[in-house]
Amino acid sequence: MTFNNDLPITPQLVADHGLKPDEYEKIIDLTGRRPTYTELGIFSAMWNEHCSYKSSKKWLKTLPTSGPRVIQGPGENAGVVDIGDGQAVVFKMESHNHPSYIEPYQGAATGVGGILRDVFTMGARPVAAMNALRFGSPDHEKTRHLVSGVVAGVGGYGNSFGVPTVGGEVEFDERYNGNILVNAFAAGLADTDKIFYSKAEGVGLPVVYLGAKTGRDGVGGATMASAEFGDDIEEKRPTVQVGDPFTEKRLLEACLELMKTGAVIAIQDMGAAGLTCSAVEMGAKGDLGIELDLDNVPVREEAMTPYEMMLSESQERMLMVLHPEKEAEARAVFEKWELDFATVGKTTDDLRFRVMWRGEEVANLPIKELGDAAPEYDRPWIEPAKPAALAADDIPQMDVADALLKLLGSANLSSRRWVWEQYDTLIQGNGLQRPGGDAGVIRVEGHAHKALAFSSDVTPRYCEADPFEGGKQAVAECWRNLTATGADPLAATDNLNFGNPERPEIMGQLVMAIKGIGEACRALDFPIVSGNVSLYNETNGKGILPTPTIGGVGLLPDASQMMRIGFAAEDQVILLVGAPDGRGSHLGQSLYLRELFDRKDGAPPPVDLAHERRTGDFVRKLIRSGIATAVHDLSDGGLAVGLAEMAMASGIGANVPDLVDLHPIPAWFGEDQGRYLVTINLDPHGEEIVALWREAESLGVAAPWIGRTGGKRLVLGDARPIPVAELRAAHEGWFPHFMQG
Amino acid sequence: MKAAVIVFPGSNRDRDMIAALEQVSGHAPAIVWHKDTEVPAVDLIVLPGGFSYGDYLRSGAIAARSPVMDAVRAHADRGGYVLGVCNGFQILTESGLLPGVLMRNASLRFVCRTVRLSVDNADTVFTRGYGQGQVIDCPVAHHDGNFFTDPETLARIEANGQVAFRYAEGTNPNGSLNDIAGIFNDSKTVLGLMPHPENLIESAHGGIDGRALFSGLMQVA
Numbered sequence: 001m002t003f004n005n006d007l008p009i010t011p012q013l014v015a016d017h018g019l020k021p022d023e024y025e026k027i028i029d030l031t032g033r034r035p036t037y038t039e040l041g042i043f044s045a046m047w048n049e050h051c052s053y054k055s056s057k058k059w060l061k062t063l064p065t066s067g068p069r070v071i072q073g074p075g076e077n078a079g080v081v082d083i084g085d086g087q088a089v090v091f092k093m094e095s096h097n098h099p100s101y102i103e104p105y106q107g108a109a110t111g112v113g114g115i116l117r118d119v120f121t122m123g124a125r126p127v128a129a130m131n132a133l134r135f136g137s138p139d140h141e142k143t144r145h146l147v148s149g150v151v152a153g154v155g156g157y158g159n160s161f162g163v164p165t166v167g168g169e170v171e172f173d174e175r176y177n178g179n180i181l182v183n184a185f186a187a188g189l190a191d192t193d194k195i196f197y198s199k200a201e202g203v204g205l206p207v208v209y210l211g212a213k214t215g216r217d218g219v220g221g222a223t224m225a226s227a228e229f230g231d232d233i234e235e236k237r238p239t240v241q242v243g244d245p246f247t248e249k250r251l252l253e254a255c256l257e258l259m260k261t262g263a264v265i266a267i268q269d270m271g272a273a274g275l276t277c278s279a280v281e282m283g284a285k286g287d288l289g290i291e292l293d294l295d296n297v298p299v300r301e302e303a304m305t306p307y308e309m310m311l312s313e314s315q316e317r318m319l320m321v322l323h324p325e326k327e328a329e330a331r332a333v334f335e336k337w338e339l340d341f342a343t344v345g346k347t348t349d350d351l352r353f354r355v356m357w358r359g360e361e362v363a364n365l366p367i368k369e370l371g372d373a374a375p376e377y378d379r380p381w382i383e384p385a386k387p388a389a390l391a392a393d394d395i396p397q398m399d400v401a402d403a404l405l406k407l408l409g410s411a412n413l414s415s416r417r418w419v420w421e422q423y424d425t426l427i428q429g430n431g432l433q434r435p436g437g438d439a440g441v442i443r444v445e446g447h448a449h450k451a452l453a454f455s456s457d458v459t460p461r462y463c464e465a466d467p468f469e470g471g472k473q474a475v476a477e478c479w480r481n482l483t484a485t486g487a488d489p490l491a492a493t494d495n496l497n498f499g500n501p502e503r504p505e506i507m508g509q510l511v512m513a514i515k516g517i518g519e520a521c522r523a524l525d526f527p528i529v530s531g532n533v534s535l536y537n538e539t540n541g542k543g544i545l546p547t548p549t550i551g552g553v554g555l556l557p558d559a560s561q562m563m564r565i566g567f568a569a570e571d572q573v574i575l576l577v578g579a580p581d582g583r584g585s586h587l588g589q590s591l592y593l594r595e596l597f598d599r600k601d602g603a604p605p606p607v608d609l610a611h612e613r614r615t616g617d618f619v620r621k622l623i624r625s626g627i628a629t630a631v632h633d634l635s636d637g638g639l640a641v642g643l644a645e646m647a648m649a650s651g652i653g654a655n656v657p658d659l660v661d662l663h664p665i666p667a668w669f670g671e672d673q674g675r676y677l678v679t680i681n682l683d684p685h686g687e688e689i690v691a692l693w694r695e696a697e698s699l700g701v702a703a704p705w706i707g708r709t710g711g712k713r714l715v716l717g718d719a720r721p722i723p724v725a726e727l728r729a730a731h732e733g734w735f736p737h738f739m740q741g
Numbered sequence: 742m743k744a745a746v747i748v749f750p751g752s753n754r755d756r757d758m759i760a761a762l763e764q765v766s767g768h769a770p771a772i773v774w775h776k777d778t779e780v781p782a783v784d785l786i787v788l789p790g791g792f793s794y795g796d797y798l799r800s801g802a803i804a805a806r807s808p809v810m811d812a813v814r815a816h817a818d819r820g821g822y823v824l825g826v827c828n829g830f831q832i833l834t835e836s837g838l839l840p841g842v843l844m845r846n847a848s849l850r851f852v853c854r855t856v857r858l859s860v861d862n863a864d865t866v867f868t869r870g871y872g873q874g875q876v877i878d879c880p881v882a883h884h885d886g887n888f889f890t891d892p893e894t895l896a897r898i899e900a901n902g903q904v905a906f907r908y909a910e911g912t913n914p915n916g917s918l919n920d921i922a923g924i925f926n927d928s929k930t931v932l933g934l935m936p937h938p939e940n941l942i943e944s945a946h947g948g949i950d951g952r953a954l955f956s957g958l959m960q961v962a
Binding site for chain 1: 754
């Protein structure tokens with residue numbers, strides 16, 4: 001076999017590696033010479049958008065990332081947040097968009113695998129997963145195939161690994177026709193004094209390779225994920241990795257067992273850009289050099305070149321720096337789990353990243369510059385023009401009952417049961433709320449009362465119309481969903497999915513969305529502790545809707561006070577907490593307009609963050625005082641849809657009269673922010689409810705009594721009463737019918 | 742009642758099962774690794790759910806040939822109790838301790854939901870906590886739960902009271918023959934079932950219908 005490490009570096013070869021001419025010049029400056037072929041591959045792996053965040057770093061730095069509970073913010077494999085009693089929740093969300101479009105099952109499966117690995121690399125046992133999925137128009141020829149493959153892939157990996165999927169999102173829009181989004185979230189539990197980091201320490205220590213063998217799968221994957229799609233997409237299939245959840249499960253158990261031995265100094269999973277990225281990160285963070293000897297890397301294919309080994313994205317692999325005196329103990333753990341264990345290098349004191357192969361040095365690069373000195377761009381951006389607000393007299397009318405049934409049975413509001421029944425939502429036996437509510441909730445194993453709530457949120461059509469307000473809204477809705485269960489929102493992870501940042505209008509979307517996210521996170525004390533950026537989600541020059549997904553985590557001090565969305569009993573008072581005058585008014589960018597009239601105009605609903613916070617704090621107080629019996633936040637589809645969801649979840653109906661002299665459509669379907677439906681078990685004419693209203697008023701929160709639960713029908717004002725069974729039939733029907741084709 | 746749980750490298754409901762046994766009996770079960778060739782002296786051996794060796798081939802096929810299964814077979818031959826749940830059921834059919842096979846779900850999709858089960862034979866150590874014909878809730882979570890066998894075997898197990906549980910009220914999630922959710926061996930000392938009673942034993946699980954299976958077993962001396 002011949003491998004030419006001194007391949008002539010032509011401009012075409014540089015371009016094929018996703019590097020710009022000026023970036024190549026920078027490489028020459030750094031090394032003082034022409035790079036070898038392997039070195040060029042290493043640079044392309046480290047300097048691509050996916051690994052270097054070169055377009056977004058400047059703006060990501062503006063996000064709030066600290067707080068009294070934050071143990072580790074962005075920059076590690078996952079964020080770490082204190083949940084008391086010496087325990088921490090470790091979580092992150094990451095995209096696997098490009099691979100999932102090329103090969104939906106494996107793309108989604110390895111997305112789940114990658115995020116689970118990020119979590120257990122830090123010493124945490126994964127306890128919850130979510131998936132935010134976005135597909136093209138339901139009538140696009142590829143959509144059904146992609147939905148089917150992605151959902152099976154998410155389930156195939158997570159179910160076998162053994163983590164419950166507690167929530168997520170599924171949305172359809174034609175703007176994702178050529179670029180679907182698969183954003184995978186995972187959270188784990190660890191002891192605060194047993195968190196593991198990627199920073200190497202100590203010179204001359206063994207660098208150990210663990211897990212699965214290295215193959216040719218995924219070579220160049222991170223570079224692929226940093227480029228737009230064209231018509232050559234079928235050729236990119238070999239860049240998608242293949243997942244093996246059985247190996248991942250063994251890797252989890254072996255890593256957690258190994259960590260208990262005290263052998264681990266530093267650990268980094270091999271994700272994007274595999275061996276290259278993990279070795280460089282461990283060394284650069286610890287101000288150490290790394291020397292790798294590729295002859296010791298376990299391989300599953302013959303005649304692998306150093307170039308391929310360095311760029312392989314084979315899954316289920318880890319790199320560690322171990323205490324040499326514990327190496328035998330460590331090896332025994334991995335032999336028990338029948339995983340590869342090989343010393344492939346050592347730490348050095350010269351800050352060089354050296355790669356040896358068959359006695360030859362195939363790469364020798366300055367390690368800090370590979371990571372820290374990656375190109376960073378201040379890309380030009382323009383603030384997107386804001387759409388005009390919807391005129392008050394420009395509201396199409398429809399029968400309220402017809403509109404509600406149509407919305408509940410629409411692609412974007414219908415039940416996602418078809419999806420989440422393919423995920424194991426029960427495993428580990430700690431689930432308190434399965435998908436379908438406002439947030440997934442699990443109890444904290446080993447603790448009598450605590451529980452954790454998880455929610456994933458963003459409304460891309462709002463972000464498209466106004467990325468700043470849309471960014472705020474994504475954070476606020478996530479915070480609101482956690483609050484609705486009774487949880488204290490702790491912190492969030494962001495997964496920013498956008499188009500090509502080299503276009504100023506796309507860069508403007510990214511910048512304004514980050515500004516909005518930052519403003520909301522600061523106002524709500526909801527720091528961003530980890531995240532991921534996925535750019536170049538474009539096909540033939542057409543970008544996706546800007547989609548900054550927010551994955552939030554909340555803590556319930558006492559799970560017995562947890563709220564669900566279903567009406568709890570008959571004849572209870574329904575309050576609309578946080579209601580504006582007239583209950584609702586804002587129809588710009590609403591689902592009412594979009595799904596029923598195919599209109600995408602108007603400004604999205606603004607988020608008043610101060611109001612959001614005081615309303616949420618008041619709702620949490622109602623929950624903790626034991627007055628609330630069910631809580632549901634209002635979002636897509638507004639008040640009518642919120643009431644219907646509470647009825648469908650319980651089988652109990654409700655009667656909510658119209659307000660006199662009020663336009664019914666904005667009241668029922670407006671998507672005004674910062675609102676919750678709360679049912680309470682109080683006499684509406686008694687003293688206690690007067691005290692509640694007095695308190696709400698003093699806090700500046702409106703909480704009008706809008707109706708009562710009861711019966712088997714949902715009665716919205718003068719509209720025709722709708723049996724709950726009919727609501728359910730509309731809601732449950734769309735997805736299975738669509739997938740049957 | 743002394744119990745042991747067999748752990749394969751890809752078991753993932755082992756922790757759920759251990760927790761259930763411990764909660765109902767007050768004793769932690771013994772944990773037996775798949776490479777062990779001996780099982781401690783216990784009354785009950787449990788094969789938990791999961792993906793024993795990845796199950797990329799046929800679910801449970803490799804596990805049925807693992808070192809520990811000789812000891813499980815010997816235990817069953819002595820009349821010891823064996824419970825296999827989900828992947829455990831698949832391993833029991835693959836190892837010949839129970840008749841039939843578990844094919845891919847008719848939908849070809851993984852399914853996780855709560856179904857209704859009727860207790861078809863309450864006159865066994867495993868099911869005596871239930872009434873004959875009682876209908877209970879129980880969750881399922883599997884890809885390969887579609888029970889199938891030849892007509893003679895089916896007739897025999899039906900006639901011999903070997904059907905333990907049937908999916909009831911139209912909730913068969915996988916297309917299994919005669920709505921079979923769980924079966925006994927000939928002597929009713931080995932039970933395999935697809936649903937997960939271990940995930941429905943405390944109010945936090947949303948119900949306790951699975952508990953009686955374990956409490957019934959605990960009465961064994």
